[in-house]
Amino acid sequence: MTATPRAVELAVAAARAASEKGATEVLALDVSEQLVITDVFVLAAAANDRQVRAVVDAVEDALHQLGADVVRREGMAEARWVLLDFSDVVVHVQLAEDRQYYALERLWKDGPAIELPEDVTGPRSAHDAGAAGLAR
Numbered sequence: 835m836t837a838t839p840r841a842v843e844l845a846v847a848a849a850r851a852a853s854e855k856g857a858t859e860v861l862a863l864d865v866s867e868q869l870v871i872t873d874v875f876v877l878a879a880a881a882n883d884r885q886v887r888a889v890v891d892a893v894e895d896a897l898h899q900l901g902a903d904v905v906r907r908e909g910m911a912e913a914r915w916v917l918l919d920f921s922d923v924v925v926h927v928q929l930a931e932d933r934q935y936y937a938l939e940r941l942w943k944d945g946p947a948i949e950l951p952e953d954v955t956g957p958r959s960a961h962d963a964g965a966a967g968l969a970r
Contacts, residue, residue: 837864837948841873841922844902845948848918848925851896852878853954855889859933860955862948875942876925879933883913889927890916897923 837845845862853860857878866873876893880886887910894904897920906919915932918925926938939947 837866837873838922841866842948844897844900844920844923845874845876846950846954847896847900848876848893848920848923849878849950849954851892852876852889852925852927855892856880856885857889857927858930860950861939862950863939863942863945864948865942865945868942868945872919872922872924874923874948875938875945876923877933877938878925878927879930880927881930883929886913886916886927886929890918893918893925893927 842862849860849862857880859877859879861877863875863877864873865875878889880889890907890910890913897903902920902922904918905921907916908919909916913929915926915928915936918927928936
């Protein structure tokens with residue numbers, strides 16, 4: 835089983851909203867094989883608690899415009915690691931040091947990454963582009 839098209843649509847919208855607010859290390863993982871409670875995790879890092887809050891607000895607004903409302907929100911008081919549960923998608927917005935320390939993508943490494951558009955992930959570095967050219 836893979837993530838539903840709706841879950842992927844919401845994940846891309848959440849990732850884009852996070853990226854537009856300056857979040858880094860934005861990643862979406864298909865966890866539908868490992869979990870029955872959700873299809874996709876979106877992970878994002880923010881520089882400070884104010885940015886965590888801004889990213890959370892942007893994600894909630896973007897997904898609300900697509901008809902998805904947050905079912906549960908955890909961690910807003912401290913704004914170090916905020917979890918937004920939209921049922922099909924769970925968004926984790928963490929302070930950068932927490933994002934690196936917990937590295938949820940290692941824990942959920944069996945879940946394949948969902949390809950995100952370049953406007954979310956940013957342009958590839960010259961090194962990556964060169965390596966891609968060699969692989970062809």
